Amino acid sequence: MPEGKFCNKKPINTEEELRELLSDTRGTTYYKEMEELDVDSDAIQATLQKTLKSRLKTWLEVCAHCGLCADSCFFYIANNRDPKQVPSYKIQSTLGEIVKKKGKVTNEFMRHVMDTAWGKCTCCNRCATYCPFGIDMGVMFSYLRGLCFTQGFIPWEMKIGSGMHRVYRAQMDITTEDWVDTCEWMAEEYEDDWPGIEIPVDKENADIIYTVNAREPKHYPEDLGEAAALFHLAGENWTVPSEGWEETSLAMFAGDWAGCKMQVESVYDAIDRLKPKRMVVTECGHAYRATVIEGPYWCGRKDGKPPVETLHYVEWVAEALRNGKIKIDPTKKIKEPVTYQDSCNYIRNAGLRKCAREIMSYIAEDFREMKPCGEHNFCCGGGGGMNGLGRYRDERNTGFKVKRDQILETGAMLVITPCHNCWDAVRDLEETYKVGIRWSFLKPLLLEMAIVPDHLKPKE
Amino acid sequence: MYDFVTGPLLWLSLIIFFAGLIFRTVYYIKGLDTFLDRVTYGVNTAYGVKSAIKSVLHWIIPFGSRSWRVKPIFTILVFIFHIGLVITPIFLPAHNLILEERWGFRLPTISDTTADIMTIAVIVSALFLIIRRIALPEVRILTSAYDYLIMLITVAPFITGFISFHQISDYQFWVILHILCGEIMLIAIPFTKLSHIVLFFLSRIQIGMDFGIKRGGMKGGGKTW
Numbered sequence: 001m002p003e004g005k006f007c008n009k010k011p012i013n014t015e016e017e018l019r020e021l022l023s024d025t026r027g028t029t030y031y032k033e034m035e036e037l038d039v040d041s042d043a044i045q046a047t048l049q050k051t052l053k054s055r056l057k058t059w060l061e062v063c064a065h066c067g068l069c070a071d072s073c074f075f076y077i078a079n080n081r082d083p084k085q086v087p088s089y090k091i092q093s094t095l096g097e098i099v100k101k102k103g104k105v106t107n108e109f110m111r112h113v114m115d116t117a118w119g120k121c122t123c124c125n126r127c128a129t130y131c132p133f134g135i136d137m138g139v140m141f142s143y144l145r146g147l148c149f150t151q152g153f154i155p156w157e158m159k160i161g162s163g164m165h166r167v168y169r170a171q172m173d174i175t176t177e178d179w180v181d182t183c184e185w186m187a188e189e190y191e192d193d194w195p196g197i198e199i200p201v202d203k204e205n206a207d208i209i210y211t212v213n214a215r216e217p218k219h220y221p222e223d224l225g226e227a228a229a230l231f232h233l234a235g236e237n238w239t240v241p242s243e244g245w246e247e248t249s250l251a252m253f254a255g256d257w258a259g260c261k262m263q264v265e266s267v268y269d270a271i272d273r274l275k276p277k278r279m280v281v282t283e284c285g286h287a288y289r290a291t292v293i294e295g296p297y298w299c300g301r302k303d304g305k306p307p308v309e310t311l312h313y314v315e316w317v318a319e320a321l322r323n324g325k326i327k328i329d330p331t332k333k334i335k336e337p338v339t340y341q342d343s344c345n346y347i348r349n350a351g352l353r354k355c356a357r358e359i360m361s362y363i364a365e366d367f368r369e370m371k372p373c374g375e376h377n378f379c380c381g382g383g384g385g386m387n388g389l390g391r392y393r394d395e396r397n398t399g400f401k402v403k404r405d406q407i408l409e410t411g412a413m414l415v416i417t418p419c420h421n422c423w424d425a426v427r428d429l430e431e432t433y434k435v436g437i438r439w440s441f442l443k444p445l446l447l448e449m450a451i452v453p454d455h456l457k458p459k460e
Numbered sequence: 461m462y463d464f465v466t467g468p469l470l471w472l473s474l475i476i477f478f479a480g481l482i483f484r485t486v487y488y489i490k491g492l493d494t495f496l497d498r499v500t501y502g503v504n505t506a507y508g509v510k511s512a513i514k515s516v517l518h519w520i521i522p523f524g525s526r527s528w529r530v531k532p533i534f535t536i537l538v539f540i541f542h543i544g545l546v547i548t549p550i551f552l553p554a555h556n557l558i559l560e561e562r563w564g565f566r567l568p569t570i571s572d573t574t575a576d577i578m579t580i581a582v583i584v585s586a587l588f589l590i591i592r593r594i595a596l597p598e599v600r601i602l603t604s605a606y607d608y609l610i611m612l613i614t615v616a617p618f619i620t621g622f623i624s625f626h627q628i629s630d631y632q633f634w635v636i637l638h639i640l641c642g643e644i645m646l647i648a649i650p651f652t653k654l655s656h657i658v659l660f661f662l663s664r665i666q667i668g669m670d671f672g673i674k675r676g677g678m679k680g681g682g683k684t685w
């Protein structure tokens with residue numbers, strides 16, 4: 001059987017296909033079908049010839065086999081220094097082989113490639129910092145995922161994720177109506193505590209267009225309420241778009257580059273439509289990476305930038321604290337030891353280390369850095385889509401050990417995690433290892449600490 | 461034989477060496493692509509250049525990068541090895557003598573003693589690098605026969621050069637072998653991963669530009685290697 005009903009080379013493009021695939025619980029049939037899926041070697045080879053150019057080719061070729069990258073990878077450390085987890089080995093034994101064999105690989109091999117590309121790498125790009133040649137396995141595995149996607153060898157959840165973006169322009173099944181309703185609902189919810197609060201939808205020429213992670217409207221709508229309260233407190237002239245509000249990209253984790261483009265274009269269209277001065281992205285790392293850092297390239301923007309200047313939430317918070325738009329009550333600062341989880345996507349890969357430190361200087365009395373931290377920090381263990389993949393649950397939980405030990409070493413029991421993947425990962429690592437740590441986004445903490453001027457307080 | 465290996469064969473290997481490396485460089489740069497690599501090499505280039513310079517400097521200075529610092533012994537080995545590899549042949553008195561005889565110019569030279577020390581340093585550090593390859597599981601798994609062949613090609617001119625210079629055994633034989641080994645190395649460089657004598661710099665410049673232009677350089681964060 002070359003192409004399965006669920007597992008095939010075609011991406012999901014309709015709601016119906018999506019629902020069918022979802023009905024195959026945990027992808028049982030999907031993965032069975034995968035064992036029969038044909039490999040189109042010619043197509044692989046054609047793609048390689050078109051897209052494997054200077055930098056990837058050179059990386060594969062000049063790798064000195066020195067092993068310096070081994071210790072940089074948290075999977076290697078967490079798996080008792082298993083040589084099979086050395087970044088260079090992982091890529092040479094997958095992409096390297098495909099290139100050597102000119103795409104002529106077996107079905108079994110492709111499944112091994114999938115299990116490596118999604119189960120042994122979170123595309124955290126840490127190894128690039130430690131390799132003398134700057135060889136970036138995160139970039140290469142991401143490329144390899146793209147290759148796997150075209151061949152249909154992708155984890156079940158990834159196929160669904162990419163399909164969600166293609167169908168809903170969001171990583172979850174949220175329609176425009178659902179989203180706008182949630183905005184209205186949250187504005188009402190917060191009205192009692194914050195008289196005059198608004199979540200303005202589709203307001204033109206606002207100073208800020210705010211975009212989110214679909215999990216917020218779907219699972220924790222209060223996050224949206226909190227964002228509104230903080231914008232209200234800071235006196236910002238802001239809006240959310242009715243369409244193009246989703247910043248995340250499971251399509252990026254899936255290697256579905258066409259899906260990535262569709263998703264990001266919806267956001268850029270919203271910007272073109274509403275003409276805001278700037279964009280602010282919620283506390284999510286990969287969303288920022290997808291829409292701000294990589295997105296412009298998927299859409300063919302020659303300047304490599306989104307249509308307007310874009311801030312990650314931590315940049316906006318740092319700015320608001322710096323300008324005094326939000327003032328912190330010194331008596332309410334966090335007194336206990338607290339640490340900060342540097343997200344790979346906006347710290348290592350987008351240079352926002354200083355913003356995070358600046359925020360901590362305003363809100364924490366006893367801030368403890370992890371070792372190492374900043375651009376050198378380890379991945380939370382849940383990045384690159386890992387959090388959502390049932391097939392690699394054990395791999396992920398093992399990987400958590402590194403982050404667990406890093407946190408415990410700081411002596412802090414509270415971890416600030418302004419990134420959805422990090423937040424989930426720390427939650428799940430606590431669930432797995434029960435070490436007694438707590439975790440939080442910035443928004444609820446800021447709301448507890450901020451000084452609210454009298455005119456914004458509810459009248460008793 | 462001596463005339464042949466120091467005449468036409470030397471010319472040939474030098475031509476292959478230089479032309480090969482020029483080709484590699486041009487081919488690399490031509491294959492860079494804003495959209496495939498997702499780096500706007502041509503926009504905000506100044507940020508890229510700044511970051512590229514940092515990206516190279518931190519890695520050619522011993523202990524300049526965190527990676528070098530966390531592996532001090534390996535770092536010392538690598539630097540001794542590479543410094544010896546580059547300095548010895550270029551500034552060796554004997555080589556410069558030939559240079560002057562043939563083409564009428566010479567470079568400044570190191571003393572014969574320094575050359576000896578560096579040659580031994582290259583051979584010894586190579587030995588340790590090979591032992592490391594075998595001893596550490598994370599390096600062993602990456603290693604293939606090709607890696608040993610490359611090492612042999614690199615170190616052979618040093619071993620044969622040392623033997624012939626000190627006239628330990630039949631000088632005529634060893635000096636010809638030495639020249640042949642040197643020529644094999646020159647020819648091998650553009651065709652093997654020894655091409656990293658240029659590709660190291662190109663690759664570091666590329667990743668530097670990537671981080672400088674796209675991944676944070678413009679936010680003032682700047683990559684600290």
Ligand code: SF4
Nearest residue numbers: 073121122124125127
């Ligand atoms: S990108 Fe991260 S997870 Fe992947 S191999 Fe490199 S260090 Fe390991």
Ligand code: SF4
Nearest residue numbers: 063064066067069131
């Ligand atoms: S550190 Fe770089 S050169 Fe060394 S083995 Fe890893 S990828 Fe290859």
